[in-house]
Amino acid sequence: MASFKYSAKDSLGRTVTGVIDGDDVSMASKSLHGNGLFPLELKELQAASLSAGSVAPKIGIWEGFVNYTFHRVPTAALCDYYIQLQSLVKTGVSLARAMDLLAGETPNARLRQIAFRTAPILSGGGKLADAWEAYPWIFPYQHIAFLRAGEFSGRMVEAIQQIINSLEMEKTIQQEKLVIVVAILVPKIYILLLHGLVPYLRATIGTVWIYFAIYVVLLLLYRFLNQIPASKRVLDRVKLFTLPGVGLCIRKLGMAKYFRALEAMFASGVPLLQGLELSSGVVGNDYLERKLRTAAPLVDSNVSVADALKSTGLISNSEYQLLRTADQAGQMEDMVGKLAERKEGEAERAVTKTVSTYAGVLYGLVVIYVAYILITFYAGYFGGMLDSADI
Numbered sequence: 001m002a003s004f005k006y007s008a009k010d011s012l013g014r015t016v017t018g019v020i021d022g023d024d025v026s027m028a029s030k031s032l033h034g035n036g037l038f039p040l041e042l043k044e045l046q047a048a049s050l051s052a053g054s055v056a057p058k059i060g061i062w063e064g065f066v067n068y069t070f071h072r073v074p075t076a077a078l079c080d081y082y083i084q085l086q087s088l089v090k091t092g093v094s095l096a097r098a099m100d101l102l103a104g105e106t107p108n109a110r111l112r113q114i115a116f117r118t119a120p121i122l123s124g125g126g127k128l129a130d131a132w133e134a135y136p137w138i139f140p141y142q143h144i145a146f147l148r149a150g151e152f153s154g155r156m157v158e159a160i161q162q163i164i165n166s167l168e169m170e171k172t173i174q175q176e177k178l179v180i181v182v183a184i185l186v187p188k189i190y191i192l193l194l195h196g197l198v199p200y201l202r203a204t205i206g207t208v209w210i211y212f213a214i215y216v217v218l219l220l221l222y223r224f225l226n227q228i229p230a231s232k233r234v235l236d237r238v239k240l241f242t243l244p245g246v247g248l249c250i251r252k253l254g255m256a257k258y259f260r261a262l263e264a265m266f267a268s269g270v271p272l273l274q275g276l277e278l279s280s281g282v283v284g285n286d287y288l289e290r291k292l293r294t295a296a297p298l299v300d301s302n303v304s305v306a307d308a309l310k311s312t313g314l315i316s317n318s319e320y321q322l323l324r325t326a327d328q329a330g331q332m333e334d335m336v337g338k339l340a341e342r343k344e345g346e347a348e349r350a351v352t353k354t355v356s357t358y359a360g361v362l363y364g365l366v367v368i369y370v371a372y373i374l375i376t377f378y379a380g381y382f383g384g385m386l387d388s389a390d391i
Contacts, residue, residue, distance in 0.1 A: 004028040004044050006271070015040070029269035039271040040300060045152035066319060068135040069223055077108040078138065079167040086160040090213065096122035110138065127151055142166070142257070145281030149261050152278060153268035156259035162260055162282070165344075169253070226240075236286040247353035254283035254352050255314060258292060258337045266333035273300055276308075288314065305332065 002023065006319040016037065017027035022028030023040050032039045051371050073081075084106065086263040088098040099119035106112045114135060121131045131140040132233035139147075143163050150159025257353035261282045265275030273296045291312040306323035309315050315323070319339060326335030 002244070006032060006037075006039055007041040007273075008032055008039045016300045025270065026259075029271060031033050036101065039269075041273045043115045052226075054320070069220060071110065071116075071137055073110055073138050074106055074168055075170050077111065078163060079171065081106055081108065081111050082164050082167065084159055086157055087165065089156050094122075095128050115136070117203065140284070142282050142284035145278065146257075146261065149264060149278045152274070153264045153270050155264045155268055162257060166253075166257070166284075169348075233286045240285060242286055245350070245357060249347065249350045249354050250285055251288065251314070252343055252347035254285050254288045256340055257282045258288075259340035259343055263340055265334060266336060271276055272305070276305075361386040 005019055007042050018029055020028050022031055027041055029039045099115045103112055129144050133144045145165050146159045150156040157247035162349045225306055240250055258279050261279035276296040280289050291314055296306040304327050306320055306327050310320045322335055328333050
């Protein structure tokens with residue numbers, strides 16, 4: 001049994017502090033509820049805060065750039081890895097044993113190696129989120145935040161499911177890159193029809209190399225800038241406020257993840273302040289995360305959760321009213337779960353619409369370009385025939 005230092009509100013709204021014993025943070029939280037106290041924060045004595053930083057070593061900008069460029073794992077492989085892990089956790093297998101099994105069964109060599117290195121850390125009492133935080137080029141920060149929230153709340157299966165949902169969305173978006181290939185190959189199809197395969201391949205492959213070189217340069221520049229905190233903040237703001245449709249998708253996806261994580265916190269009896277802090281880390285955008293982190297200090301100063309979230313500017317008036325009513329009725333867990341479902345549906349529709357719009361615009365430009373090429377070609381061809389006939 002461990003001892004926890006707590007900060008809580010009593011029935012009169014006064015903040016009280018003290019120490020309470022419990023098997024884990026969830027049991028300590030339930031004991032406080034039984035004593036008529038609403039826990040704001042619980043920290044195990046002689047242990048680091050579970051919402052604090054990790055033991056992962058800091059990596060330099062250049063090292064991070066190299067890792068993000070050459071040591072990444074395909075999205076599909078990472079998604080399968082999480083699905084395997086979730087299946088094992090569902091059966092009651094410990095995380096340490098799950099890592100042992102994944103080290104022998106995972107097809108991807110890098111993921112096998114990580115599982116092999118993680119198993120002894122977990123066997124020694126370490127946390128999965130802390131162990132995997134050492135590989136940010138494979139497990140991004142929002143994955144780590146979900147895993148930490150899952151370990152802290154005891155709802156690991158649900159946390160992993162949110163990561164899987166995010167990766168499935170990424171796979172859907174990546175499939176639309178086929179449009180770019182079509183945009184390169186289709187406009188030159190008249191060369192294939194009139195002059196044969198070899199001239200067609202020369203024309204298209206030459207174009208492909210140019211576009212591929214531009215893509216690689218821009219991708220490397222983006223990954224390099226993403227290693228610098230200041231430029232990463234700028235990039236996150238650009239994605240959120242500059243790109244048509246993209247910002248809306250990022251915002252809805254981020255808030256869906258936030259509400260889903262907050263639901264897990266409420267359900268597991270995690271103290272409110274720590275739940276708000278942990279949940280803000282899953283949104284995957286620096287601007288949104290900074291906004292959401294302002295909610296916890298407001299709640300600590302006796303502001304309601306609904307009012308604190310409204311002050312961030314990230315929830316609508318209708319969502320604010322729903323949260324306010326739920327807070328007064330003591331039904332916050334159910335309400336944030338419903339809001340998570342709503343935001344997930346809105347995010348899915350927004351992503352589908354945005355991807356379809358961008359694909360449609362690109363296809364339209366391809367059609368216009370093909371039409372221009374064909375009209376130009378046949379105008380010149382028939383013009384030459386008429387000139388020959390006049391002669």
